[in-house]
Amino acid sequence: MKSDSGRPRAPTGAGREDRLNAPGPVAGVPGPGRWLVFEYVPVGLFSLKSSRATSAVGITLLVPTPYAVKMAFVDAAFRAGFPDALCGSLLESLSRVEIRLSPPARAVITRTFVKIRQESRQGDPLRPYGPNVAYREFVHFAGRWRWAFDLGLLEDHIAEVLVECAPHVNYVGKRGSFVQYDGVYRLPNLDAAFTEPTNGPAEWTIPPRAHIAELDDFGPDATLDVLSSFSPADAKAGRHRVFVRTVIPLGLVNTGPGFREYSMWV
């Protein structure tokens, strides 16, 4: 089913709501619940530079952004051998799906300096990259990730692709931020352990321990051709990539030389 713009049309209507609230399976996952929740165990240090930060000062976010999570599934779909067209369709379908993330209950950020190769200012073709150092942060998590996809706006066959791709997702954010798949289930509602966008329809609240971060997500016009790093097309803020202020349910509890510790209230 296609919309006027040619993009896949989102399933809507009371029937969809009823189906999600019923115990019957959707995409092979028994219900009830409109949130399709994937669980992952962090098995490596996590890092993902905030979009505002430049390459020189890689301040990390504490959670992967919805953009990073969606892109991890698209990447997994390619690696799992799905046809290119379906991968593109998956990306476009995900562009309208809300994702909310529940981080592990404890996180410690360590800062360090790493040696990087940086593009030469002089543009010397024989030495295009030179050595430099850059500020980087890495997060150690204790606990599990939960990534919740809203099934309300997701076609069943796309949800099935997600379920099939989920075990193939082995890192999110900066390469090397490894995770291990640990199962999938559905939930009717999400509690305060999940992130909450401040621009959503519901009144947002700040848990006693939380902070706000600007997380990026697929924009309404996101397509594989534009977002692919290998295509020359320009991505535009607001159209292909959007930034949403989001409440992250992790608050600062301790700091020390070279580290910051965050924990969850609930």
Next chain:
Amino acid sequence: MTELGDTFGIPKVTGTHADVLAAVGLADVLAESTAGPVVVIENEAEYRVRLGHPLDESAVARIPQRPGYPYLKLGGASAPPAGAGDVVDYEAERERADRFREARSKRAPADAEQRELEQQDVLRGDWREIQMLRVLQGHETANKVYRAIVSVDGATFWKQLEQGLSAVASGQHSGLKWGATLVQIFNPNAPKGYARLKPDSTDRNDKTKERWTDPFVEWLKYRGYFRVAWGYFHGPRGEHVRLICPVPRHITVRNLEAVARALRRSRLGGGPPKHDALAVLRLAELLIRHSEDYHVGEEFFPGLLMGGNSPADVISGVMITNYQSLGQARAVTEMMTLELPGWFPIRNAHDAEAWLEVLNEHQRVLRALRDNRSDEIDLLLRYRRFLQARGESCTHELLDFLGRYGCFWMRAYGSPRDGGLRRPPRFTDSLVRRIVMENARGYSAILDDPGFNAVAAAVRRSTVSAQALKAVNRDHREIRYDLLHELRRNRNLPGPALVETVAEFVSVYNAENARIREVKKDLRAAPSNVTTEDFASFCRLVERYGPALVGALLCAFGSCREVRDEVVEDREEEPGSEAPSVES
């Protein structure tokens, strides 16, 4: 224009001093619209700026058309715009600063001519901040915004101001075109580099990070910087820059500005760990000394009330950003937040007095430590760690520091220095006890235990008190130089190592008491022994709370000074001479 409400929020989206500067700048702008107080309040997610009344068109029109910071004139190419009020001729000012520094460095009493010269060359209060702005290359964007503000007519300015304030209120981009760019002094997370929407290039001349710039918010940061930030140059040639920014918890912007101004005037001295720690303690002291309810003989800041609060409830801490020189450029190498102490609430004048005593004592101890000695800089780093830590680990860090400081004191007290003898100050038992008891109430069972107190007193008498008596050539018992080290070492070992050490010490201590009494033929010539009940009680504590905690408390309190102890201390160290500033 519709009413914008009486509260504006600046979200903590960067987690750096950029958010604080924007909030303070916003409060500074809004304070010009009203005679009433404008308060900055911190919560988990944002800084809220609250006026006493909703902001309407007439209130915005009362905000004068001025940038709120000086225009930096550098060379002939950057002539100030017409109508510029506060222009700093950088080269002329720097010459004046050099003359001023030279005059001050002369130790000889100044003659009339020199005094006159000094008066002529009195530096601007914000000269250091201007230097930092220049060194970190923030002046160009600040000048551009300055020019954009003063070069339009009043009606346009107020319209732009309304547009900016509406954008802040709604969390949107202002859409203003003032030519601001992101620079690392105001955006430590966005120095030179790229922030592309997709990873398709690593060009170093990429300008994509500028997409994040909102000129209105940048303008607020420039204002905030000149209101509350301060910093200094450090390193062998003064080539590194350290920027410090107080984080408001609940304070009016004018009081925050006044406290920051007073702190800028304080010559704290020392390298980064010492300066950072002293800045925090001095800031807490200034808040109490200038509070409306507890000021004594000091000018008070109207509306700055401490009643029932601690300094941490007024200013939550300081954000410190270090810009390390890498030769051609300076890079962010450290960002940290030190908390202001919130040891106990100030409910009455007695509490305020106790606070000032504690702060004064801690500052005296830190000033006496020399940060060009490896063992002493380690102590300074550990003290700063105590200020960094939060929750219960804060008390652990303090106890660890006190134990180490006791060992250091034993070694340093009476050692030769500058032709005399070194007399570093000691912490007072009662003041330390109050901090620990208020912050870790679970420890009161240990600190109130008679066995613990008897052993701690015995340790004190055999170590620091004996050392202090020796320094004034008074009769003293044998000094146990190794005891504190042994206790510190054994408290972390598994098994009964701590109890064995204490048992051995107690037996020697009691035997020594008996010998003193016998030699002097006076039963009161020696202090009371550690009794069997005392030792049994101490052992029960170790069994219940573990050797690590009881040992840490024993080292800490066993090396503190009791009020009746002899006090011979060094005079406070003069703050270190300011590091030279290098500008490139």
